[in-house]
Amino acid sequence: MRRSIARRSSFQMSILSIVGVGLIAVFGYHCVWMWQEVRHQETLERAANAVEQVLARNSELMPTEMWGRVDELLLNLGNVRAKVHGENDQVLYGPQVLLSKVKHKKTYMHSLVGLGGTMPMRDLELAMDVSEDKKFLNFIGAVFAVAAVVWGLFIMLLSGTLARFELKPLNKFGRKIASFDPSDLTARIKTEHEPEELYPVIEQFNKLIGKVGQYHDQLRSFNSNVAHELNTPLSSLTVSHELLLREKNPDPEHLKEALHSHLEELQRMNRIIQSMLFLSHASQGQYNDFRVVAKLSEPVMTVMDYMEAMLEEKNLQFELHGDASARVDSELIKRALSNLVSNAIRYAEEGSTIHIHIDNSTVAGQVLFTVSNKGVCIPAASVPHLFEPFYRVDQSRNESGHNHGLGLAIVAAIARLHGGEPFAQCDGDWVRIGFSLKKGDSSSLAEA
């Protein structure tokens, strides 16, 4: 059977009310029992005093007369029977066993020392038939038990009905979700007229829809960007081929030139496709060649060796600060760094210095890679978008034939593969872009 809040709460309520009523019943039963006990005690005490007085007052009478007075008194007292013991434990008055056939009786002993004169008495034993009271007590107990069970069942039915009634808004909310139109991800479920308890659920649902909407928009813009980026070189290739085909006697030199430029276009398209494939594989976590690198400065130096010619071309210097060890995929780290450094070279002021910092982050167990260059600051509004695929600050795609806005998206994907995040800051005319990564398993780092 499926779990049901209504069923569970009505069951819990009925158990609680059975326990509650049960406790009251036990208390009530106990009170009646106590009251009966006190009453029996008082009756027996009073009877004992009365018998004692009769014996004291009539001590000079003949025993038969004296016992006759006691008989008269007991007749008036109703269900109390008496027995008088002499000094030598002999029974002076009454039967050997008081009320021998009665199941529920109450007994009481009272000292008669000093009474009896020539027939000295020791004590008076009284017994009282309490069967009727016991019956009443049992009846009360049964009434309380039945009342507790009936009350519990009643509460179960009532709370089940109430719970179902109170949970109606939840069913309504379920129906609203079922009828939610996925083609309109801007729509939200309103919290007005809904019970307070549902607010957090509705808010979370609305947030989720908001996020799904964002992803949907990103996917749409990603698709249109891909189409746009590939469309431009494909169109120019198509036009160029058509023109070449129209030429009757094409000049071999001209043909060679055209082929050369076509090859460049094809290589450009290939780069875009390779970058997109990389992003897709990275988002599926397909890279896992992680090894401990004792000196992260080493992959940095390898990248900088490749970049030497580019640095010289713009008369740029380069400085490396700090070092650290971490468990990383070296090839991916080099790829991220070369994307950052190639951007820095492109945007750095001529003759300036590019700084690369490898620092232990203030967040425990993390390393930060930062590439800084002197140049024009990135507008604050653009910073949050820098790591989105195909995003370029100037967005003038025509001028950026070789740059597609994929470099920083790849940096971000590599950072996330290493348990870190990318970041970008502008400080005066210094642009600092980098990423964090988790150092990885501390035991393997210690070995390194």
Ligand SMILES: Nc1ncnc2c1ncn2[C@@H]1O[C@H](COP(=O)(O)OP(=O)(O)OP(=O)(O)O)[C@@H](O)[C@H]1O
């Ligand atoms: N060091 C920097 N200084 C100023 N702007 C930068 C810097 N690095 C990146 N940017 C801005 O961020 C944008 C995105 O960078 P990204 O590396 O993703 O793309 P790209 O360099 O234009 O193209 P790709 O890397 O695909 O060749 C760039 O177009 C540029 O506008």
Ligand SMILES: [Mg+2]
């Ligand atoms: Mg780039």
